[in-house]
Amino acid sequence: MNMSMLRAVVATIVMGLSSLAWAGPGPEDLTKQLTEEVLSAVAADAEIKAGDTEKAIQLVEARVLPHFNFEHMTALAVGRDWRAASPEQRMALTEQFRTLLVRTYSNALTQYTNQSIHFKPFRGRPDDEDALVRTEIRQPGAQAIQMDFNLERVGADWKVYDVVVAGVSLVTNYRASFAQQVRQSGIDGLIESLKAKNAEKVAAQS
Amino acid sequence: MDTKHKDAAMSRWLAAALLGAALGVGGCASTPANPDDPLEGYNRAVFRFNDRVDRAVLKPAAKTYDEFTPLPVRAGIGNFFGNLEDIWTGVNNLMQGKGADGLSDFARVVINSTLGILGVFDIATEMGLEKHDEDLGQTLGAWGVGEGPYFVLPIFGPSTVRDAAAKPVDLVVNGGWIQGTMAQEASVAGVKLVHTRANLLAADRVLDEGALDRYTYVREAFLQRRRYEVFDGRPPRRDDDYYSALTPGLVAEASTVEALSLATGAGRVAGASVTPAGQ
Numbered sequence: 001m002n003m004s005m006l007r008a009v010v011a012t013i014v015m016g017l018s019s020l021a022w023a024g025p026g027p028e029d030l031t032k033q034l035t036e037e038v039l040s041a042v043a044a045d046a047e048i049k050a051g052d053t054e055k056a057i058q059l060v061e062a063r064v065l066p067h068f069n070f071e072h073m074t075a076l077a078v079g080r081d082w083r084a085a086s087p088e089q090r091m092a093l094t095e096q097f098r099t100l101l102v103r104t105y106s107n108a109l110t111q112y113t114n115q116s117i118h119f120k121p122f123r124g125r126p127d128d129e130d131a132l133v134r135t136e137i138r139q140p141g142a143q144a145i146q147m148d149f150n151l152e153r154v155g156a157d158w159k160v161y162d163v164v165v166a167g168v169s170l171v172t173n174y175r176a177s178f179a180q181q182v183r184q185s186g187i188d189g190l191i192e193s194l195k196a197k198n199a200e201k202v203a204a205q206s
Numbered sequence: 207m208d209t210k211h212k213d214a215a216m217s218r219w220l221a222a223a224l225l226g227a228a229l230g231v232g233g234c235a236s237t238p239a240n241p242d243d244p245l246e247g248y249n250r251a252v253f254r255f256n257d258r259v260d261r262a263v264l265k266p267a268a269k270t271y272d273e274f275t276p277l278p279v280r281a282g283i284g285n286f287f288g289n290l291e292d293i294w295t296g297v298n299n300l301m302q303g304k305g306a307d308g309l310s311d312f313a314r315v316v317i318n319s320t321l322g323i324l325g326v327f328d329i330a331t332e333m334g335l336e337k338h339d340e341d342l343g344q345t346l347g348a349w350g351v352g353e354g355p356y357f358v359l360p361i362f363g364p365s366t367v368r369d370a371a372a373k374p375v376d377l378v379v380n381g382g383w384i385q386g387t388m389a390q391e392a393s394v395a396g397v398k399l400v401h402t403r404a405n406l407l408a409a410d411r412v413l414d415e416g417a418l419d420r421y422t423y424v425r426e427a428f429l430q431r432r433r434y435e436v437f438d439g440r441p442p443r444r445d446d447d448y449y450s451a452l453t454p455g456l457v458a459e460a461s462t463v464e465a466l467s468l469a470t471g472a473g474r475v476a477g478a479s480v481t482p483a484g485q
Contacts, residue, residue: 104416111408114277140281143288143337146439167434167441168427176240177422197418 027131027151027158028122030067034160035117035135037063042112049110056106069152069159070098076162077174078190081182089187096194101170103198115139117147129153242356242429249358253421256363260403265410268403280401282326287398288337289318289325290383294376298340302348310335339435341376343369347436356425364428 025033041059042048048056074094075082085093120134130152137145150162163170181190243249275283296311314330314337322329331337346368347353354367365373384394417423433441 100416104412107415108408108412111411140277143284143339164434167431167439169430173423173426173430174418176426177418180240180422181418193418 024157026126027124027149028119028133030151030158031133031135031149031160032119034064034067038109039112039117042109049112051110053103053107053110056109057102060102060106060109065098065102067158067160069154069161070094070101072152072159072161073097073101073171076169076171078178078182079172079175081179081187081190085187089191092191093187093194096191096198097174099198100194105170118144131158243425244355245357249356249425250421252358252360253424255360256358257420259361264399264403265407267400268407271400272404272407275404280404283397283401284405285318285322285328286325287401288328289315289322291339291380292318292337293383294379295338295340297379298342298345299338301345302340307338311338341369342372343376343432344436346372347432353429353432353436356429364424366429366432369432 024030038059041063042056045055045059048059071090071094074090074097077097078085078093082090115137116139118136118138120136122131122133124131130150133149133151135147135149137147139145145166146164147166148164149160150164151158151160162172178190181193185192240246271280292311292315296308296315299305299308299311314335315325317330317333317335318325318328321327328337343366351368353369357365357367357370359365359370359373362373381391381395384391386394413420413423430441
């Protein structure tokens, strides 16, 4: 057994033990914790409610981002071109896509008013690697909106890799336009157009 | 709106449709079409036309409505139209063989039309009778009719060929419960349109902020949502084999990167041999 294999085995054992010792919350509890934390923070924050996007972004970065697997999300959005991307391109894509999603949905948070979130019965087993947490956003006078979270086990934690609102995946909804961009100008072209979109938004907001 | 405006709108629509048809023919030759959207050239033209109408008329009206209608009134308006639609929803549930859902929809209508004072209050939801959303397009889908190409309708917006064919029936049935003079019926339809548009105002910002290409973003969102509706919230799972936990990267713990990269190296060689070269 060579050194690197030995180290891998040790790492696996250590990770296994540590996940026993401080196993994070399960997928349902994590989602509940996450949504409740964010919604109560928004409700308590006059600046976010007044439309302060930067403040909403800070909130999302601090509380939400650690529980999302953006690399997986980006792979899902890019689809089959992901396989052809180099590790550097994957990193760049992930970074730009994360910025795009965070800006877009932090902005949406500033419009949060009097909706409430309800969790549907969770059907998952403790040894699952992938989980679906189904919720419903209720609002007076309008039909409830279904919001589903897809989570996966990453080491000791659960991470969200897709959010589906009213049947629309916030992630795979990008697949067609990303593929179109890659067809036109390659993976680097997609990275550039994401950068341009993100830059345009920063300019518009400041 | 006077007839002069209507005529102008109509001729503009015709122009847009003709232009679209021309673009559609031209478009096929140059760019490989999206399999869901062979009519992209025409669709984009109508999409642009709808966008202009929206900016000029519908969105300003929806904003005013949003600003000046107190929440309880707005909820009442939404519930009122929702109650009328529950009848057709129930019929469609029965046609899809979902008897219990259909009966529950009819029970909703009875309860909300009486206790809920002509549907203004949605008592049935409070009582635990869930609101459903069905239409003829979904019923055809449940019967196995394919959705056909994506098809943008003037004013009504995104649709598919199947849903566009079914839509007139939905409109006639749902609108048929209101009887009055032409002007009265038109103003009821107008309120409904503005109410519906107002509910989408928040989505506008997401579209402005998030879309690389508005047309593609709206198309994909519409098609995904429609498939979700047809399968009652459980569409077939999409393909997700582009990423595996073995991909080296940001999420992997530093201590395991080494072990993982061994596996990925092997995975990449295998991947390269099976992935066709033509991307």
